[in-house]
Amino acid sequence: xxxxxxxxxxxxxxxxxxxxxxxxxxxxxxxxxxxxxxxxxxxxxxxxxxxxxxxxxxxxxxxxxxxxxxxxxxxxxxxxxxxxxxxxxxxxxxxxxxxxxxxxxxxxxxxxxxxxxxxxxxxxxxxxxxxxxxxxxxxxxxxxxxxxxxxxxxxxxxxxxxxxxxxxxxxxxxxxxxxxxxxxxxxxxxxxxxxxxxxxxxxxxxxxxxxxxxxxxxxxxxxxxxxxxxxxxxxxxxxxxxxxxxxxxxxxxxxxxxxxxxxxxxxxxxxxxxxxxxxxxxxxxxxxxxxxxxxxxxxxxxxxxxxxxxxxxxxxxxxxxxx
Amino acid sequence: xxxxxxxxxxxxxxxxxxxxxxxxxxxxxxxxxxxxxxxxxxxxxxxxxxxxxxxxxxxxxxxxxxxxxxxxxxxxxxxxxxxxxxxxxxxxxxxxxxxxxxxxxxxxxxxxxxxxxxxxxxxxxxxxxxxxxxxxxxxxxxxxxxxxxxxxxxxxxxxxxxxxxxxxxxxxxxxxxxxxxxxxxxxxxxxxxxxxxxxxxxxxxxxxxxxxxxxxxxxxxxxxxxxxxxxxxxxxxxxxxxxxxxxxxxxxxxxxxxxxxxxxxxxxxxxxxxxxxxxxxxxxxxxxxxxx
Numbered sequence: 001x002x003x004x005x006x007x008x009x010x011x012x013x014x015x016x017x018x019x020x021x022x023x024x025x026x027x028x029x030x031x032x033x034x035x036x037x038x039x040x041x042x043x044x045x046x047x048x049x050x051x052x053x054x055x056x057x058x059x060x061x062x063x064x065x066x067x068x069x070x071x072x073x074x075x076x077x078x079x080x081x082x083x084x085x086x087x088x089x090x091x092x093x094x095x096x097x098x099x100x101x102x103x104x105x106x107x108x109x110x111x112x113x114x115x116x117x118x119x120x121x122x123x124x125x126x127x128x129x130x131x132x133x134x135x136x137x138x139x140x141x142x143x144x145x146x147x148x149x150x151x152x153x154x155x156x157x158x159x160x161x162x163x164x165x166x167x168x169x170x171x172x173x174x175x176x177x178x179x180x181x182x183x184x185x186x187x188x189x190x191x192x193x194x195x196x197x198x199x200x201x202x203x204x205x206x207x208x209x210x211x212x213x214x215x216x217x218x219x220x221x222x223x224x225x226x227x228x229x230x231x232x233x234x235x236x237x238x239x240x241x242x243x244x245x246x247x248x249x250x251x252x253x254x255x256x257x258x259x260x261x262x263x264x265x266x267x268x269x270x271x272x273x274x275x276x277x278x279x280x281x282x283x284x285x286x287x288x289x290x291x292x293x294x295x296x297x298x299x300x301x302x303x304x305x306x307x308x309x310x311x312x313x314x315x316x317x318x319x320x321x322x323x
Numbered sequence: 324x325x326x327x328x329x330x331x332x333x334x335x336x337x338x339x340x341x342x343x344x345x346x347x348x349x350x351x352x353x354x355x356x357x358x359x360x361x362x363x364x365x366x367x368x369x370x371x372x373x374x375x376x377x378x379x380x381x382x383x384x385x386x387x388x389x390x391x392x393x394x395x396x397x398x399x400x401x402x403x404x405x406x407x408x409x410x411x412x413x414x415x416x417x418x419x420x421x422x423x424x425x426x427x428x429x430x431x432x433x434x435x436x437x438x439x440x441x442x443x444x445x446x447x448x449x450x451x452x453x454x455x456x457x458x459x460x461x462x463x464x465x466x467x468x469x470x471x472x473x474x475x476x477x478x479x480x481x482x483x484x485x486x487x488x489x490x491x492x493x494x495x496x497x498x499x500x501x502x503x504x505x506x507x508x509x510x511x512x513x514x515x516x517x518x519x520x521x522x523x524x525x526x527x528x529x530x531x532x533x534x535x536x537x538x539x540x541x542x543x544x545x546x547x548x549x550x551x552x553x554x555x556x557x558x559x560x561x562x563x564x565x566x567x568x569x570x571x572x573x574x575x576x577x578x579x580x581x582x583x584x585x586x587x588x589x590x591x592x593x594x595x596x597x598x599x600x601x602x603x604x605x606x607x608x609x610x611x612x613x614x615x
Contacts, residue, residue: 048518049517049518050514050517050518069517070514070517070518071517071518071519071520071521071522072520073518074520075518076518077514077515077518079511079514079515081511083511083512083514083515084512085512085515085516085530086512086534087533087534096516096519096521096529097519097520100516100519100520100521100525101520141515144515144519145518145519148519148520
């Protein structure tokens with residue numbers, strides 16, 4: 001287990017972490033999710049020992065490592081921009097941690113070949129990082145981190161520098177890898193979809209504080225506050241409350257508790273149809289319908305419809321999670 | 324000439340018509356060629372011609388005369404003194420320069436700006452002033468002069484003085500070459516090495532030094548060139564005693580003043596040789612670092 005207790009970290013006047021406490025279960029894949037400047041990367045770097053906290057403690061698998069330097073923590077760390085050793089071949093990169101630990105040469109060779117097979121880079125041993133694509137470099141960095149058989153694997157926006165397609169591939173691949181290797185993994189991301197897709201558990205951070213901790217579905221369905229709700233998916237503000245666009249129900253006729261609205265635009269996104277509405281009060285919200293629902297209503301710009309929010313009537317639709 | 328004329332016409336014409344595509348390409352090519360010509364002509368005029376003339380003049384009297392002129396006792400002594408001074412000053416400055424660059428780029432100490440300005444001081448101060456300052460410090464009537472001479476140590480008019488003056492004038496080269504490379508490389512690779520279990524020393528040898536080696540090499544080559552070629556500061560502190568404190572540059576000047584032009588050219592060629600050997604050794608070292 002990774003336990004951070006009451007961790008505070010300041011950079012000058014900026015408070016990056018404000019009395020943060022969190023427990024991360026062994027063998028889990030946990031995402032630290034938040035906007036930039038929320039403290040998620042700082043928390044990861046404090047766990048790694050790359051930043052020293054101003055106050056608080058970090059415990060890895062029962063050992064207080066607060067005063068232990070990074071090189072003795074037995075962690076694997078993967079950086080957003082790969083941090084590949086540019087003057088070394090792929091083999092030398094992956095072997096680095098083992099060489100530093102003075103393992104026998106034959107053992108290092110075998111281990112490196114095995115790991116490069118796992119990350120799909122067999123045959124690339126003698127290449128230099130400059131001869132690899134971004135996705136390949138990041139997989140090399142993962143192999144390098146895993147080579148030392150770390151107690152925990154820490155990933156700092158590992159897919160942030162990659163294009164969308166490679167990112168999606170690597171996500172799926174990382175999830176499978178985690179199922180095979182089962183090392184406690186902490187992933188920093190600002191992408192809620194990435195967190196929901198990959199993680200067993202999500203820690204939502206904002207302004208150096210933890211807003212909520214829970215399973216992806218739990219956070220989506222029962223957000224602790226407006227910030228978490230807004231960060232985990234699109235929201236529409238109706239009156240004083242926030243709702244998910246897909247929880248809005250449109251009716252052709254008024255009913256008790258419905259709000260009148262005018263259709264401004266109808267956007268067809270394949271299966272999903274987004275309807276931009278101007279509510280009677282002047283607020284503008286997006287409603288998300290299925291293609292079937294939209295066709296039944298025969299919506300056109302300028303039409304008047306009646307909106308029912310989840311809490312506004314007896315037949316309110318149960319919340320359906322997209323996760 | 325016709326190419327250039329067409330090009331000039333298009334600069335004012337603006338190339339809006341569809342037919343402009345071909346003449347545009349011609350113009351572009353003419354532009355590139357003339358740029359190269361300018362660069363080559365400049366290099367030729369200020370670099371190749373003077374160096375070529377020195378080499379030509381050196382060997383004009385025949386190789387036998389050159390050999391005689393560079394193997395006189397005064398010349399061989401000057402040669403070895405120059406090598407000795409460079410061999411002490413350059414490694415010291417290289418080590419100090421790498422450490423200083425690391426402090427400047429990696430640490431968060433106060434007074435960095437002042438340190439940076441101090442590093443550049445040798446560029447700003449005339450070498451003659453440097454020599455004079457050393458005399459004021461270590462000369463017979465200088466601050467430390469009496470104490471040093473009581474202890475039997477002579478600095479001015481001997482090797483330590485020449486080395487000190489050389490270190491001073493060469494100080495900025497390695498720092499100035501290494502610091503931007505360090506900044507460019509960033510410290511993520513070093514952090515990665517730390518998380519993989521490498522200590523500071525291991526990280527420096529295996530990660531930092533290999534990634535800044537080009538900066539170090541350029542810095543060392545520049546330092547060496549400056550060290551063997553330094554005249555002003557060294558001429559003040561050396562005393563120019565033939566066969567004792569004459570360096571090669573001082574010997575060149577001495578021979579030149581004594582109307583021994585052939586001798587001066589030969590000594591100059593020797594200086595050029597030292598610079599060439601340095602370049603060669605450093606690039607060989609670099610290649611070995613790459614394959615190891």
